[in-house]
């Protein structure tokens with residue numbers, strides 16, 4: 001059983017024991033190390049964790065933009081990790097990605113109308129009305145008028161406007177899942193809310209499912225239905241957004257929330273530890289070198305992701321939330 005699937009429907013995405021390693025001159029980088037989770041249709045799953053925790057690698061591996069070392073990814077009835085290049089290419093319009101740096105993601109020499117039409121020209125079977133109409137609709141969805149912006153080039157727009165153009169390009173293809181990798185991190189706070197609202201409105205209008213990566217806990221809280229917390233390539237915790245923020249079950253989630261700007265939570269006693277190298281991650285629980293609750297067992301045994309009541313999953317031998325422990329144990333093993 002996948003401990004995090006609370007839906008009665010089949011999940012839209014099922015990720016099982018996914019591993020991504022990068023061979024480098026210095027050794028093997030353990031970027032993603034056996035992650036298992038589901039994404040339900042129509043939800044926004046926020047993914048948080050500090051720099052280097054494997055968030056971007058995970059998204060890229062789900063999309064087969066980075067080769068995986070092990071495990072599987074299923075999207076609807078298709079096992080993406082088994083697919084050849086051509087069938088994967090045909091699925092790409094359904095699985096669209098929004099990157100962190102909007103300016104770099106747009107070709108500076110092309111007009112906006114051609115940038116937004118790019119995907120429709122590559123995948124003509126995504127054209128249901130006409131290219132021009134879908135480009136106009138995509139721009140309209142991000143509050144831009146093709147008559148005003150269509151013939152301009154990216155250089156004449158701000159970062160926030162470029163991100164809106166990048167979102168229009170994705171939406172013009174009528175995707176099923178939007179993979180957002182820090183889509184507002186490079187933007188001024190004043191324009192972040194506008195872009196987040198656009199993603200939310202597009203999700204509602206088109207019935208999108210969204211995976212939303214950010215290191216900003218406030219941003220993730222505002223957009224997510226569930227949140228997944230990563231540390232050094234592993235999942236610490238996955239839970240509905242209100243549960244994560246009100247009562248984190250994993251000591252690392254607690255540390256993240258306590259050290260967030262404006263937090264009223266008391267800081268845990270030991271916040272000083274450095275994040276270990278992904279070239280040689282700690283044995284057992286990878287968070288043990290910084291965890292104020294670590295015990296011998298934490299070095300000997302990696303904690304599995306197990307179910308807690310309320311659709312939560314936590315990977316900790318001594319979680320902070322232990323209500324209905326018996327029920328939790330039963331749920332984790334069923």
Ligand SMILES: Nc1ncnc2c1ncn2[C@@H]1O[C@H](COP(=O)(O)OP(=O)(O)OP(=O)(O)O)[C@@H](O)[C@H]1O
Nearest residue numbers: 022024029031050051052053054055056057058278
């Ligand atoms: N192409 C690569 N070759 C070698 N190591 C890589 C490569 N890409 C990422 N890494 C390493 O893999 C680990 C995970 O990186 P990743 O970019 O996925 O983290 P992240 O959570 O997205 O971080 P950030 O918040 O900084 O974007 C890091 O240690 C990173 O240095």
Ligand code: SF4
Nearest residue numbers: 285288291298316317
């Ligand atoms: S398993 Fe141990 S070291 Fe890891 S988070 Fe839980 S208490 Fe801390």
Ligand SMILES: [Mg+2]
Nearest residue numbers: 055056057181
């Ligand atoms: Mg990243």
